[in-house]
């Protein structure tokens with residue numbers, strides 16, 4: 357019998373776990389949601405990737421509110437929560453109250469944990485090693501995270517291509533720290549899974565009272581496609 361990767365109990369009933377919650381796959385009227393993995397064509401999975409080997413139904417239920425809280429903040433109430441900068445920064449960034457940082461952080465590491473324990477191809481770049489247990493303990497104990505624990509940068513994509521793209525980021529860009537990227541099409545997060553202090557310029561943003569989302573007008577995937585085109589044209 358299968359063991360639940362969360363409680364380790366044998367349980368006859370396993371949940372159809374969404375690695376990335378279904379709410380993030382809802383069509384925004386512009387683009388379909390597609391999940392991407394490195395070196396592959398986008399795969400259209402209208403409700404996202406499901407893995408039936410991760411969580412038993414009890415565990416899935418017990419931690420469901422982590423996903424639903426994040427969906428409430430990011431998808432349902434985001435516009436209501438916005439706090440204007442009332443200066444030029446409004447053109448380049450958005451901000452919401454810093455009190456939401458904990459809920460978003462819990463959500464991001466819960467998604468990373470599911471991606472890490474999953475054997476689905478599209479999540480093969482997410483491998484957290486010893487952090488799998490650390491994250492699980494923190495979530496079970498409802499830990500209050502310090503600024504630099506799982507610090508993250510957030511981006512709001514103004515023109516999303518609809519692609520959802522989980523991956524590990526190049527360490528060199530982050531002073532040698534391990535960062536993972538969760539690209540939810542309309543929102544992108546770079547999350548530090550590393551005990552070292554957050555490198556600048558993210559350090560200052562992390563310590564700032566509000567949660568800041570940098571506005572970006574092109575997804576990384578679009579930038580990647582552009583690079584591939586250039587490389588191909590040179591052959």
Ligand SMILES: [Zn+2]
Pocket residue numbers: 360361362363364365367411412413414415416
């Ligand atoms: Zn369980």
